[in-house]
């Protein structure tokens with residue numbers, strides 16, 4: 001099982017909706033940074049739950065980028 005998960009998210013800065021690909025090697029409890037495709041600000045992507053065909057994520061702003 002090496003397929004990327006695709007998730008639609010709303011940027012927490014500019015609220016644009018776009019799709020991200022999540023590495024299947026990530027595990028629940030891990031987080032990583034993905035830049036918004038629209039405004040390029042860094043978004044913290046937290047993997048809340050992950051299993052074979054389902055992933056739950058939480059997105060957060062990174063302190064200091066909320067201008």
Ligand SMILES: [Zn+2]
Nearest residue numbers: 011014036039
């Ligand atoms: Zn954005």
